[in-house]
Amino acid sequence: xxxxxxxxxxxxxxxxxxxxxxxxxxxxxxxxxxxxxxxxxxxxxxxxxxxxxxxxxxxxxxxxxxxxxxxxxxxxxxxxxxxxxxxxxxxxxxxxxxxxxxxxxxxxxxxxxxxxxx
Amino acid sequence: xxxxxxxxxxxxxxxxxxxxxxxxxxxxxxxxxxxxxxxxxxxxxxxxxxxxxxxxxxxxxxxxxxxxxxxxxxxxxxxxxxxxxxxxxxxxxxxxxxxxxxxxxxxxxxxxxxxxxx
Numbered sequence: 001x002x003x004x005x006x007x008x009x010x011x012x013x014x015x016x017x018x019x020x021x022x023x024x025x026x027x028x029x030x031x032x033x034x035x036x037x038x039x040x041x042x043x044x045x046x047x048x049x050x051x052x053x054x055x056x057x058x059x060x061x062x063x064x065x066x067x068x069x070x071x072x073x074x075x076x077x078x079x080x081x082x083x084x085x086x087x088x089x090x091x092x093x094x095x096x097x098x099x100x101x102x103x104x105x106x107x108x109x110x111x112x113x114x115x116x117x118x
Numbered sequence: 119x120x121x122x123x124x125x126x127x128x129x130x131x132x133x134x135x136x137x138x139x140x141x142x143x144x145x146x147x148x149x150x151x152x153x154x155x156x157x158x159x160x161x162x163x164x165x166x167x168x169x170x171x172x173x174x175x176x177x178x179x180x181x182x183x184x185x186x187x188x189x190x191x192x193x194x195x196x197x198x199x200x201x202x203x204x205x206x207x208x209x210x211x212x213x214x215x216x217x218x219x220x221x222x223x224x225x226x227x228x229x230x231x232x233x234x235x236x
């Protein structure tokens with residue numbers, strides 16, 4: 001009954017780490033070398049390389065093969081698929097916030113009602 | 119430089135499993151007991167309970183306390199936050215697909231050009 005979607009598993013797993021999300025953010029502004037990516041994180045190169053491998057296995061990034069510096073670039077597909085999956089629930093959370101709004105309005109009108117009674 | 123957002127860590131971690139995503143899908147249609155949730159998964163109750171605990175710790179579900187059957191219900195906030203995070207990259211993947219489209223159009227026009235030369 002459970003639909004297996006290993007790509008989504010790997011995408012969400014890769015995004016469950018703040019450093020990897022920061023790497024995605026950095027690469028969304030353009031391709032970068034491992035050295036350039038490591039700089040702002042105050043992290044060793046092997047530590048950054050490990051995160052890059054997780055992102056690469058998840059298909060979230062690709063690495064140039066020709067150039068000496070093998071730049072990393074972001075790949076759009078997995079991010080879009082993850083967003084598409086979450087999009088199914090938009091209606092759910094919009095309804096939840098509508099209900100919360102209604103409840104707050106109800107409380108506010110009760111409160112202003114109490115105010116008049118004072 | 120890395121912004122820590124433990125809620126996002128926990129949300130993406132919780133969503134990195136197909137059974138947990140299926141539980142989220144089931145609960146988006148209404149609250150359900152653990153027994154009801156376990157049924158379609160051909161899974162033991164302890165296995166389902168373990169998944170529910172991960173979802174509960176991530177704030178993705180909440181469980182009723184009053185009723186004997188302690189129904190599970192989906193909580194909208196973390197899903198919305200995960201979607202908001204991904205939404206930042208929409209422009210990125212839309213541009214990527216535009217570029218891919220342009221490239222395909224270019225290939226197609228070259229191909230039809232070759233056709234005329236035959």
